[in-house]
Amino acid sequence: MTLLLAMKFTDYKQKNIESKVTAVQEQMALVEKTMDQRETELPKKLVATMVPLAKAVKVLNQQVGIQ
Secondary structure, eight states: OOOHHHHHHHHHHHHHHHHHHHHHHHHHHHHHHHHHHHHHHHHHHHHHHHHHHHHHHHHHHHHHHHO
């Protein structure tokens, strides 16, 4: 009887841990997907921000007389 109870408890704990591992793996996959997406978007946003700034600095330099 004790052996059966111990086996049932072990099975319960193993299934509990497996479900937690699965949940963590799903979260990791989501984080990896998000990071990949941000890695591709960041350079585009950076260029979109820097180009107008560089143009404005160029115009200001021309107005001031700095080349």
